[in-house]
Amino acid sequence: MRLTTKGRYAVTAMLDLAMQTSTRPMSLADISSRQSISLSYLEQLFAKLRRNDLVTSVRGPGGGYRLSRDGANISVAEIVDAVSESVDATECKGLGDCQDGEMCLTHPLWCDLSAQIHSFLSGISLASLVARNEVQQVFSRQEKTERLSKLSTIVVSS
Numbered sequence: 486m487r488l489t490t491k492g493r494y495a496v497t498a499m500l501d502l503a504m505q506t507s508t509r510p511m512s513l514a515d516i517s518s519r520q521s522i523s524l525s526y527l528e529q530l531f532a533k534l535r536r537n538d539l540v541t542s543v544r545g546p547g548g549g550y551r552l553s554r555d556g557a558n559i560s561v562a563e564i565v566d567a568v569s570e571s572v573d574a575t576e577c578k579g580l581g582d583c584q585d586g587e588m589c590l591t592h593p594l595w596c597d598l599s600a601q602i603h604s605f606l607s608g609i610s611l612a613s614l615v616a617r618n619e620v621q622q623v624f625s626r627q628e629k630t631e632r633l634s635k636l637s638t639i640v641v642s643s
Contacts, residue, residue, distance in 0.1 A: 492570035494522050495530045499539065499564050503556040503611040504624045510542075510549030518634070519627045530568055537567035556611035562603055572606070574598040 501516045513531060517524040531550060534540045539559060540550045552559065565572065574595040576583050583589035614620055 488565070488572055489570060491530070491568050492565045492572070494526065495534065495564050495568040495570070496561055498522060498527055498530060499534065499552075499559070500611060500614055500620070501624070502540065502550060502552055503615050504620075509547060510551050512549040515549075515631075519631050533568045534564070537563070539564060539567055552611070556615060557613075559611045560607045561609045561611075562606035565606060572599060572602045574602070
């Protein structure tokens with residue numbers, strides 16, 4: 486059992502957005518650069534996040550995305566659910582047809598584990614992740630790397 490790339494990238498991108506202290510919308514290109522996530526993949530994820538009212542978009546020059554509400558009111562589970570991702574510990578995707586079309590002996594155990602994981606992720610907000618010192622340190626490093634990369638691009642093109 487594991488959270489797939491779709492869920493991981495959605496949570497990472499939303500946390501990046503939550504880390505922004507500016508009031509201007511954040512472009513997906515900036516998130517893509519900092520988090521090394523394909524821009525086209527982010528566009529697909531953010532369409533789902535917008536439909537689920539987790540982000541709002543601003544069009545035009547200087548446009549981008551913002552959280553639709555305070556990070557304290559957005560759980561990791563909501564993000565995972567929004568991108569149609571499930572954290573499922575069963576082999577049968579919860580269908581109960583794990584053993585020759587019938588429920589296996591341990592199916593209820595794995596369903597309970599899946600529910601516990603979802604409950605755990607429901608208790609973690611973006612704001613609680615933003616407040617973590619190690620998250621702050623990683624984001625600071627990523628921003629510094631991005632600034633240096635942009636500066637070197639400007640110098641090389643001059």
